[in-house]
Amino acid sequence: MITVKLLGGAKKAFGLEKFEIDLDNVTLSKLIDYLLSVKPADTLELDTKNILIAVNGADSSALKGPNTVLHSGDVVSIIPVIHGGGRLCFKVDSKNAELFCIKNQKGKNYDFLTLLRKKFPALVMEGVSPKTITGILHAKKILAQTIYAKKHHLLLAKKTETDILLRFAATTQISGAINAVGIEKFDEFVIIALGNKSALDKIHNHL
The missing domain is CATH 3.10.20.30 (Beta-grasp domain)
Incomplete structure (x- = not known):
């Protein structure tokens, strides 16, 4: 079976x-x-x-x-993991999170992510390659580690989103994390967004 x-x-x-x-x-x-x-x-x-x-x-x-x-x-x-159909929303330590699949940015993945961060400052967002996330439980585990680290002042980097990237890559080196799970070389990538429900609803409608 x-x-x-x-x-x-x-x-x-x-x-x-x-x-x-x-x-x-x-x-x-x-x-x-x-x-x-x-x-x-x-x-x-x-x-x-x-x-x-x-x-x-x-x-x-x-x-x-x-x-x-x-x-x-x-x-x-x-x-x-695609937006527009069933949304991939979940909670981690009472915080709301959602995964979005992004496509066809024509080599401008980081620029696209930067614009989203400016447009939705209430959300913590990081992008990773689609092959990085093995499932929703995997994403939950990584975010739980980041939330715990932030609460206890143990982040691996100054920014929360960078901590998420480092933990997905299982490294403390930012350059190594970008090479391992970064988004620039892929035609599509996954955005992990963490924040309140209303902000997640807004970015969902935007995407």
Whole structure:
């Protein structure tokens, strides 16, 4: 049996949080094809081009992507990260957070992020490569570490957003973090936003 966990909009697409499939020795792409074939017709669409998939907690893109071979006992987590459909919102230590997938900035990813920070100063925002986040629990864990560090004056950098970047990269060197998980060399990236709900609603509507 392969266990499939669904988060965010994926859960709404299937009406379930988790289910088991009697498959073994199949590729991830075959599993996705199977899931689409059994998805209820009257639910939200699942945009397979805008999802993060983790296999046993590891980002599938760091494995063999759609060619990753799955076996009985594996746990596959599916997390939509695109705005406009089901929003990927969650709470960390009573604080609100949300993930946004950003595309097509034509090599101007950092400029785009800088403009967003100026437009929405109430939010703490950092951008990371899409292959960096293995799932919502991963994002929660990193943000929880940053929130704790800020509360106890233990941030790895002067700015909270830089601390988030460093923790995702598992380093204390900013240059190393930028090289490892930075956003400039990718066609799309994920923004992690932390703040109050009204500010998150505003940036969601803006994006």
